[in-house]
Amino acid sequence: MSTKSMPVLTLQGARTAVAAAEKRAQEIGVPMNIAVVDSSLHLLAFARMDGAKLTSVDIAINKAFTAAGHRAPTSIYKDNVWPGGPAFGINNSNGGRFMTIAGGVPVVQDGVVVGAVGCSTGTPPQDEDVAGKGVEAVVKTFGPKAKL
Template identity: 55%
Template sequence: MATKHQEMLTLEGAKIAIAASEKKAREIGVDMNIAIVDASTHLLHFSRMPNAKITSISIAMDKAFTAAGHRVGTHTYKEAVWPGGPAFGLGNTNGGRFTTFGGGLPITNSKGEVIGGIGASTGTPAQDQQVVQAGVDALEAVLSGKVKAKL
């Protein structure tokens, strides 16, 4: 096959994920930087909540980049990247953008294909992970038809 049709995450879809992520961030009491990238790892939408750390802006974008580009959550590397681990040094790849701690998840379509990534930063890796999971869950609910929204 010479070409492949690829579903794309829209700006409207990214806004749904951001809104749900911001809601979760407010619930846990931590303002966040939240980034959404498309399947090609390019920034699609970004939110900086009022008290989010300025130094976490690029971290959120890099988490989304890693999740979309490598097609798995950033938290999956936790054990593998320690000295002596099978992926030691992985965080130094891609110009230092490859992120190996929690807070980044791929966004997939109903076929399991990666159509984007979401990253959050300012809290602990566990808090960042909660925030991005809320965004993914909200978008999956819309894509599955459980929740009506215009994409």
């Protein structure tokens, strides 16, 4: 067979993620830039909350890009990207878009990465928490076969 059917993150799913992430950002009192990409790494939805850092717009988008493209949360790089680490310099790959700061979380459905949520403005743990709430909302809304 030369083709394969795969689950796809829809615009509705992306909007669900953004809404849940916005809600969590409000709960913790940190306005965020929130980006959602599909499995082909293209932007599906974006929100810049009032007060979110303007310099974090690209960071949020690139966190989502990295999490979807590498099929892993961006937080996994923390201990490996320092000088001498096994992934030192990886942030220069993909035209400088590869993000090694927590806040990018993939959306997995039926064992397939269908996209990712990236958040930026807070601390790395805050960004990851907010992105994670977006992912959780998509998984909860779109089926029990979806998993993190």
